[in-house]
Amino acid sequence: MLKIKCFSFFPASSLQCYTCTSQSSNTNCMVPTNCSASDTSCMTSVVAGGIGGFTMSTITKTCEAICKESGLNAGIVSSKVSCCSTNLCNTSGASSIKSTYIILVVALGFLVTLLRQ
Structure with missing residues (x-):
C-alpha cells in the first residue's frame, strides 16, 4: 500500500490587525501586526473626555x-x-x-447651561 504525505509550502496565515497604544490620532494607529494563532478579532478602543472646552481622545x-x-x-x-x-x-x-465628540459637545453644552443658571 502506497502512502502519500501532503505538505504545504504556505504557512497558515494568522489574522492581521492594526495596532497602537493610547494614541491621540488614528494616523498613528496604522501599524499592521500579525496576530497570534489564538487571536480571532481586531479591537479598537476609543476613550474621550473633556471639561471646560478641552477635549482629549485616545485610540x-x-x-x-x-x-x-x-x-x-x-x-x-x-x-x-x-x-x-x-x-x-x-x-x-x-x-x-466623531460620535464621541458629539456626545461630549452635548454634555458640555448641558453643563454650561447649568452653570449659567
Missing part, C-alpha cells in the same frame, strides 16, 4: 482572542470598543471619535 488597537463590543457615556468621559474579524479591518477610529 488603542489590538489583536484579541475574545473581543466584546461596548460603549459607555459617563458625562464628561465616554468610551467605545468595536470588534471585527477580517484582516486589517480596524482601519479607522474616526467614526468612533
Whole structure:
C-alpha cells in the first residue's frame, strides 16, 4: 500500500490587525501586526473626555482572542470598543471619535447651561 504525505509550502496565515497604544490620532494607529494563532478579532478602543472646552481622545488597537463590543457615556468621559474579524479591518477610529465628540459637545453644552443658571 502506497502512502502519500501532503505538505504545504504556505504557512497558515494568522489574522492581521492594526495596532497602537493610547494614541491621540488614528494616523498613528496604522501599524499592521500579525496576530497570534489564538487571536480571532481586531479591537479598537476609543476613550474621550473633556471639561471646560478641552477635549482629549485616545485610540488603542489590538489583536484579541475574545473581543466584546461596548460603549459607555459617563458625562464628561465616554468610551467605545468595536470588534471585527477580517484582516486589517480596524482601519479607522474616526467614526468612533466623531460620535464621541458629539456626545461630549452635548454634555458640555448641558453643563454650561447649568452653570449659567
